[in-house]
Amino acid sequence: MAGGGGGGRIRALNVAEKPSVAKAVSQILSKNPSSGGLRVREGRSRYNKIFEFNYAIQNQHIQMSFTSVTGHLMELEFEDRYRKWHSCDPVDLYQAPVKKFVPQDKSDIQKTLEEEARMCQWLILWLDCDREGENIAFEVVEVCTRANRNLNIWRARFSALIDREIHYAVQHLIRPNQLFADAVDVRQEIDLRIGASFTRFQTMLLRDAFVLDFASDDQNVILSYGPCQFPTLGFVVERFWENQSHEPEEFWSINCTHNSAEGTATFNWMRGHLFDYTSATIIYEMCIEDPTATVTSVRQQEKLKYPPHPLSTIELEKRASRYFRMSSEQTMKVAEDLYQAGFISYPRTETDSFSERTDLHTIVQEQQEHPTWGSYAQRLLDPEAGLWRNPSGGGHDDKAHPPIHPTKFSAGEARWSQDHHRLYELVVRHYLACVSQPAISAETTVEIDIAGEQFSASGRVIIAVSYLICRFFNMIFAGCILCLIYLVRWLHMHMHLTLYVIISLGSSIVLDHRNYLDVYRFETWGGSVIPTYNDGQQVLVNHLSISLLRILFTPTTLTLDSGVTRPPPLLSEADLLSCMDKAGIGTDATMHDHIKKLLDRFYATKDSNMRFSPTTLGEALVMGYDDMGYELWKPYLRAMMESDMKAVSIGTKRKGEVLETCLQQMKACFVDARVNKAKLFEAMAVFFERSNRSDASGQHAIGDVVRKCGLCQESDMVLRKKPDGNFMVGCLGYPQCRNVVWLPGSVSEATVTTTICSSCTSGPVYMIQFKFRRLEIPPNYNVDHLGCIGGCDDILKQLIEICGTGFRNNSSVPGRGQGHTSSSNTAQQSNSRSTGAWQTTHSSSSYPFETPRGHNARYQEASVQNGEPSIPCTSCGAPCNLRTANTQANRGRKFYSCPAQGCNFFVYVTF
DNA sequence: GCAAGGTC
Missing domain, CATH: 1.10.460.10 (Topoisomerase I, domain 2)
Incomplete structure (x- = not known):
């Protein structure tokens, strides 16, 4: 491992993703007496303290400063000129430049990092070991290296705040993973733009x-x-x-119940239900004529009900919603409170299995004093009770946090709300359940026959199969049957007689083996206990049976019921x-x-x-x-x-x-x-009702983009429909840019398509699907036309020549194109005359150069000084010569038109 | 004023 710069002891800046991790890791690493003890000092941010201690990494003595951030240090945003909603067309946001910066509320943390980094030779990153954590690591690196370019940068990889893990991580430092951080950069940018x-x-x-x-x-x-x-x-x-x-449909079914001293069995018709009333009635009448029920089959199956997996965030939210009707938002708020106060572990975790290194027993021990579930915790810790079971995991591990579990005992705090009590109880009971044996029961399915129709009932008979001493107490209540039970058990154990023998005798006592259900009050077995039934075959082997009579019985009720199909419930x-x-x-x-x-x-x-x-x-x-x-x-x-x-x-x-x-x-x-x-x-x-506002504001609504503006080169040109029904393609840069293309007045509908014109190569120009009013165009023109405003479309040019454009003086309608210059009236009149304008500006064809833009002013100067000047095209830069129109409507008018293929620049000039 | 992701 490379050493740090300078002489003397190396100083390392350690950074965790949150204050709690900085504190926990510092405490673990400073336990050794050679650490010189753990010292704490304030940082610039009140939440993010700085812990200091000494530590030896690979036999090098390091002076450690340990601080933290609070999640992401930086934000991704559009550059300022795209921040305002009307600053650009939303489609521009797919290319608009974005920047990553430290927001104001994180500048304190930034300053702390900068100050500390200047004093250190190493930077050790303790961010959570997931993709977001890696991305935050690089944010920290960016801030710290700006303050100190010589930092030696290391990454500590750890998956739990456990001594061994942390010591291993710091002794095996690696380099941060740029690919992980890149993945998050991708997500951030896509999320923002979309x-x-x-x-x-x-x-x-x-x-x-x-x-x-x-x-x-x-x-x-x-x-x-x-x-x-x-x-x-x-x-x-x-x-x-x-x-x-869902359309409710009526159906009919035959239902049968049978009451006895042991309970009630509800038998369901094995046909389910019939949608045909006549058929159902005929079958029902057959049953009524001979209602004797014959037991045809009795099946017993042992069932294990397993405790839940250790608690992840989503499970916590789901269960709090189910058990307490708490919203997920409220759950997380309360969980955060409990975490901050040290009662439960970190509440944002995907992990649903405990690391082998977790001391599971200590967590149980802390709960022994609780007035409600303390006795259960004691039983769990008693090896003789046989209640303990190492928890099974659900297969998820975020490699950063353990499952949610209690971290501090509480019998309830004075300041807790009801939700705090409930949530803490859920976390504790869930944890105790996780480390418990599953509940064991048997489900009995009985099938009967009435007049050739089959019915079945399922019920639960909880059985004692544990052979444990504790079961003895249940048996006291069984009175004189006790001896019989032991006998049967003995038979079961030593002579391998069927389990069913035990069941048929024991069922009337309902021996209970609930295990984790004893503490996890939120879950139950559900269902009911049904009476004992025997079929003929079992009667033969069960000499001790007391249920012989149940081979045949008369139902207590036998009814033909109607119902309707139900829709799937809302979520x-x-x-x-x-x-x-x-x-x-x-x-x-x-x-x-x-x-x-x-x-x-x-x-x-x-x-x-x-x-x-x-x-x-x-x-x-x-x-x-x-x-x-x-x-x-x-x-x-x-x-x-x-x-x-x-x-x-x-x-x-x-x-x-x-x-x-x-x-x-x-x-x-x-x-x-x-x-x-x-x-x-x-x-x-x-x-919803249409709003009156829409007409007036229609002009401000963003239309569909047709092309990038060739004049200002910045904004897009969009298709708009004016309140008077005329169409135009105007620049979004208005009023700074007044570039506009007026479309023929005979257009009744216009829609921008996704087709890009193949002739216009100065950038993508989306073609427009036009519909013309039949009576306003010559008979040899089609009413439907896929056109281009890029300058290549002769049909559109001809129709503009013939029909004129929608550029009219309409001062009653406010909005773009009217009244924005003192000369607008002149402009509009002029343009109304010149119905052949192909492309002009908002300010008019009479004043084509009267725009705030400097280069246009230069064009004017050139045009005045020279009889036949050449100006650079505002769209592509190619030189444009002054030409004279010879169309019917504009004969003799001067205009500039770009000669470049596919370029649409065209403007009339009035001297 | 907009997203989703961290976190206090």
Whole structure:
């Protein structure tokens, strides 16, 4: 291992992902007397203390300073000029430059790191050992190396805060893994670009267009889209649709019950149910005529009910929702409180198995004093009780945190709310259950025959198979049958007689072997205990049977009942968490956030039964995208991203390659979605009234991008429909850039397509599908036309010549193109005359150079000084000569037109 | 004002 710089003792800066880990690791490493003791001093951030001690790494004496960050130190954002919603077209967000920076609220931590780094030769990174942790590690590296370029950078790899593990990690330092960090960079950038583009798009498109009556301030409603929140909404909507589309169907079934002193057995018709009433009635009448039931089969099967796996975050959330009706958000809030106060372990973990090195018994020992479950903890620790069992894992390990378990005893704290009590109890009981034996029972299935129809009943007979002394106490209550039971047990053990012999005798006593169910009060066996039945075969071997008469019996009730098929239930919070977990939507630490977001954004509601339904808004959005044929509301996009991230993290794909491919696909999807925005409108219109605002604000709504503006070279040009029905393609850079292309007045419909013009090569120009009004165009022209505004489309040019454009003086309608210069009237009149304008500016063809841009001013100067000047094309830079029009409408007018193939620059000049 | 991921 390389040494540090300078003479004397090496000083190392250690950084953990959170304060608790910095403290725990420092405590472990400073236990040795040679550490000189553990000293603590304040950092600039009040949460992130600095621990100091000495430690020997590979026999080198190191002076350790140990501090922490609080999760990510940096944020990813668009550069400032893209931050405002109207600053650009949302589609630009797929290429807009992004920057990573330390936000204001983290600057204290940054300063601490910088100050400490300057005094150190080594940097040891103790971030969590997952991909996010590795990414945070590189954020720390960036900040620290800016302060001290000579740092020797090391990574400590550990999976639990256990002495041996930590000492091993520090003695076997490795280098940080750039690939892991890259994978997270990919996720961050994709999430930001997709989220921001779609959110801005659908918010600006729909907020003004509809009366969103669910919000008090509907102008500030945000219709967000996110790669996690939308699939979460998708789960809710999909189940809602299944539920709603269910058509109840009536059916009939024959039901039979039989009461005896031992209980009631409910027999189900083995045909299930019939949808045909006549058939059901005929069969029922046959049964009624001869209702004697014959037992045809009795089957016993031993069943083990295993305790749950150790507790992960998602399980904690699901169980708190099921047992206490707590929302996942509230659960995490309370869990965080309990963790902060030291009562439970770290609550954000995917791990559901304990490391072999965990001292499981000590955790139980601490709970022995508890008034409620203390005695169970004592039994667990008693080897004679045989209750202990090493917990079985669920196969998940995040390599950073153990399963959630109690870390400190409490019989309840004064300041705890009911939810604190409940959650602590759940964590403790769950832990005690995990280290317990499974419950053992038997399920009995009895089949009977009535008039040739088969019925069956299943029930539980809890049996004593443990042969343990503790069972003795149960047997006292069995009175005189006790001796018989021992006899039968003896027979069972030594003569291998069937278990059934025991059951048929013991069942009336119900010997109990609940094991973990004794402490895990949240779970039960369910079902009921049914009476004992024997079939003919068993009677022959069971000489001791007291149930002989039950070969035949008369049912207590035998009824023909009607019912209706039930729809699948709406999703509960536990169901929703399961769906998300299965599809890989979100992480253990964020799933509850995504669920809450659905509620906050008015996309879904939770009813009194804690089940989720979409709101009309949530349903409309999903419906809109679904109608477009997109599965943006399905989990596949996230799954694809996840698999790409995995590929980056193991080096099979490169960061840049994945970013480029994914963003390209998403951009195409975005552009396509925008072309099909009518589907969103239609879906919204099903549930919401159109707003009056939409007409007035239509001009401000972002349209579909046609091409990059050739004039300002910065913004996009988008297709718009003016309130008077005319179409234009204008620059989003307005008012700084006033570039505009007016389309023929005879256009009735225009839609930007995803087809890129192959003739116009100065950058992508999306073709527009036009529909012309039949009566306004000559008969030899087609009403449908796929056209291009890039300058290559002769048909469009001819129709503009013939029909004129939509550029008219309409001062009654406010908005772009009117009244923005003192000369606008002149301009409009002039342009109205010159119906053949192909491309001009907002300020008019009369004043083509009257724009704020310097280079245009130079053109004017050139044009005045020279009789026949050549100007550089504003689109591609090629020299453009002054030419004279000879069309019918504009004969004699001067114009500049770019000679470059595919370039659309064309402007009339009036001297 | 937008995402999702850390975390206080």
